[in-house]
Amino acid sequence: MxxxxxxxxxxxxxxxxxxxxxxxxxxxxxKSEPVETSAPAVPTPVFNKEGEVTFLKKGQPFKKIEVEIAENEAERNKGLMFRSYLPDSVGMLFIFEQPDEHSFWMKNTSIPLDIIYVGPDKKIVSIAENTQPYSEESIPPYGLVQYVVEVNAGFTKQNNIQSGDAISF
Missing domain, CATH: 1.20.5 (Single alpha-helices involved in coiled-coils or other helix-helix interfaces)
Known part of the structure; x- marks a missing residue:
């Protein structure tokens, strides 16, 4: 024992x-500080007013928003990607040199949008409502367009914006 x-x-x-x-x-x-292992956060782009778009019904203005303008290929390719928030009073105006069937997608776009396709005469050709965030599926217009306006999903319905209405900027 x-x-x-x-x-x-x-x-x-x-x-x-x-x-x-x-x-x-x-x-x-x-006793060094712990090493940060996660990737740094990508800062959300801040809205930068570059103009205004007015929606017209029968030639009469009825709704105005502030817009950023995407007028070159790099700006058009980026669009509203990486935004976590978009106020209802703002959007983005895409300007193309020539009318064409300019399709869009939602890659790297985290908020649902209404995409308003506008012809060279500035009349609305078609609207893609409530687009799916992060989708790489092509969203085509239904006709030739030279301008596109992107706004928050639900904006067109809330403001009764329809094909045949027009824009000015």
């Missing part, structure tokens, strides 16, 4: 000594 107690006491002493050594080593180890 005494032999068993001696072995147990020896084991406990060893465990105690190992714990003390581990504590001693840890107290002298490098």
């Amino acid at each position: 005494k032999k068993r107690q001696s072995v147990l006491a020896f084991i406990l002493l060893g465990v105690f000594l190992l714990g003390g050594v581990a504590y001693f080593i840890a107290s002298f180890s490098d």
Whole structure:
């Protein structure tokens, strides 16, 4: 019995000594700040007013919004990507050099949008309502367009904006 107690006491002493050594080593180890392992957040672009778009019904103005203008290929390719919020009073106006069937998509766009396709005569050709965020599916117009206005989803319904109405800017 005494032999068993001696072995147990020896084991406990060893465990105690190992714990003390581990504590001693840890107290002298490098105490640098923890390393950030997540990727830095991409800042959300801030709205920059570059103009205004007025919606017209039978030639009469009825709704005006402030817009950013995408008038070159790089700006058109970026569009409203990476925005986490868009006030109801703003949007983006895309201006193309020539009328064509300019299709859009929602890649890297986190908010649903209404996409308003406008012909060279500034009349609304078609509207894609409540588009799906992050979708890479092509969203075509139904005719030749030279301008496109993107606004928050539901904007066109809320303001009774329809094909055949017009815009001015």
